[in-house]
Amino acid sequence: MDMVKVNSMDFGEFVDVFGNIVEKCPLIAAAVWSQRPFSGLEDLENHFFAFIDALPRSGQEGILRCHPDLAGRDLQQGTLTAESQREQSQAGLTSLDTDDRLRLQQLNAQYRERFGFPFVLAARLSDRATVPRELARRLQCQPESELRTALGEVKKISHLRLTDLLGAHSHSARVELP
Amino acid sequence: MDMVKVNSMDFGEFVDVFGNIVEKCPLIAAAVWSQRPFSGLEDLENHFFAFIDALPRSGQEGILRCHPDLAGRDLQQGTLTAESQREQSQAGLTSLDTDDRLRLQQLNAQYRERFGFPFVLAARLSDRATVPRELARRLQCQPESELRTALGEVKKISHLRLTDLLGAHSHSARVELP
Known part of the structure; x- marks a missing residue:
C-alpha cells in the first residue's frame, strides 16, 4: 500500500485499515484522518503520536487500559485482536508452560494494582525469557x-x-503536499 | 447495578461494562475510570462528556467517525455493536423496505461527503419516518x-x-465522596 492510496481513502476505509494501529483505539485513527494528506509513513505516524501526546493524563492511561495483558485472559479465551495475537505469538507467549504463565499472571496483577494500567510492551521486540524480567524490573519504577x-x-x-x-512503499512513494 | 458496585470495579471490569457508552470508543471509558469514585449517574456521565468536550476538533470528529451509518453497511452485514443494533431496531430501521433503505443510504453518503463524518442521531428518540427528514434537514446546516x-x-x-x-439504582444509591 502506498501513500497515494492512503491519501485517497475516505474515513471509513481509513478506519478499517488503521483502526487498530493503537490497540482498540479506532478513535485515534479516525482523528488522524483529519490531518491528511500524509507525506509518508513517518508523517502519518507522527500524527498518531501527536494525538497521544496531546491527551490529558487520564486519556493516556485510557490508551494503556485498552491493551490486553501479555499471556493473559484474552489470549486464554481467544479474544485478542489479530495484531496482538500475532505479536504475542512471535514472542513465544502463546506457548508458555503452566508455571511460566502463572508467574506472568502474578506479575501482571501486581503491575495493574500498582499503576492502574496493564503492563504494555512491544512483544515483537522481546521474547518469552525477557518479558517476565522486564515486567519485574518495570514494577519497581516510579509511576x-x-x-x-x-x-x-x-x-x-x-x-x-x-x-x-x-512496508517499503511508504518511503518510495512520497507524494507532494499542497 | 448501583454506584457502590461501579466504584469498586477495577479498570478491566469498568471497560468491559462501560466500554461502549461512546460507540466503539473504549478509550473514553478507560480514561473516565481515572476519575472514580462517582457520586451517581449524572457525575459519571459528566466525566464522559467532559472528556469529549476537551478533545481537539479532530478527536471530536474521530468519535463521530466511529459511529455506523443508520440502516447502513454494518446493519446489512450484521456487524453492528449490540447497543447500536438494539437502538436501530427500536427506531424501526432494521425493517425498512428497499426504497426507504436506498433513500437513506443516498442521504448518508451525501452527509459523509459534506461533513467528513457520518450522520449521528439518537435513534431511540426517533423513528423510521423522522430519521430521513432529520438527515435531510441537517444536511443543510453549517459544518x-x-x-x-x-x-x-x-x-x-x-x-x-x-x-x-x-437504571433507577443510580439515583437511590448515592455514595459519600471523600
Missing part, C-alpha cells in the same frame, strides 16, 4: 516515569503495525 | 454547528446507554 515508558511502548507497537501495512 | 449538533446526539446516546446499565 510518572512508568507512564512515559509504557506510552513509548505503545508508539513502538504502532510503528511496527504501520510498517506492516505500508 | 461548525453540525459538529456541535452531532456531538449532542453522541451525548444523548451515552445518556440512554448509561441509564440502561445503571
Whole structure:
C-alpha cells in the first residue's frame, strides 16, 4: 500500500485499515484522518503520536487500559485482536508452560494494582525469557516515569503495525503536499 | 447495578461494562475510570462528556467517525455493536423496505461527503419516518454547528446507554465522596 492510496481513502476505509494501529483505539485513527494528506509513513505516524501526546493524563492511561495483558485472559479465551495475537505469538507467549504463565499472571496483577494500567510492551521486540524480567524490573519504577515508558511502548507497537501495512512503499512513494 | 458496585470495579471490569457508552470508543471509558469514585449517574456521565468536550476538533470528529451509518453497511452485514443494533431496531430501521433503505443510504453518503463524518442521531428518540427528514434537514446546516449538533446526539446516546446499565439504582444509591 502506498501513500497515494492512503491519501485517497475516505474515513471509513481509513478506519478499517488503521483502526487498530493503537490497540482498540479506532478513535485515534479516525482523528488522524483529519490531518491528511500524509507525506509518508513517518508523517502519518507522527500524527498518531501527536494525538497521544496531546491527551490529558487520564486519556493516556485510557490508551494503556485498552491493551490486553501479555499471556493473559484474552489470549486464554481467544479474544485478542489479530495484531496482538500475532505479536504475542512471535514472542513465544502463546506457548508458555503452566508455571511460566502463572508467574506472568502474578506479575501482571501486581503491575495493574500498582499503576492502574496493564503492563504494555512491544512483544515483537522481546521474547518469552525477557518479558517476565522486564515486567519485574518495570514494577519497581516510579509511576510518572512508568507512564512515559509504557506510552513509548505503545508508539513502538504502532510503528511496527504501520510498517506492516505500508512496508517499503511508504518511503518510495512520497507524494507532494499542497 | 448501583454506584457502590461501579466504584469498586477495577479498570478491566469498568471497560468491559462501560466500554461502549461512546460507540466503539473504549478509550473514553478507560480514561473516565481515572476519575472514580462517582457520586451517581449524572457525575459519571459528566466525566464522559467532559472528556469529549476537551478533545481537539479532530478527536471530536474521530468519535463521530466511529459511529455506523443508520440502516447502513454494518446493519446489512450484521456487524453492528449490540447497543447500536438494539437502538436501530427500536427506531424501526432494521425493517425498512428497499426504497426507504436506498433513500437513506443516498442521504448518508451525501452527509459523509459534506461533513467528513457520518450522520449521528439518537435513534431511540426517533423513528423510521423522522430519521430521513432529520438527515435531510441537517444536511443543510453549517459544518461548525453540525459538529456541535452531532456531538449532542453522541451525548444523548451515552445518556440512554448509561441509564440502561445503571437504571433507577443510580439515583437511590448515592455514595459519600471523600
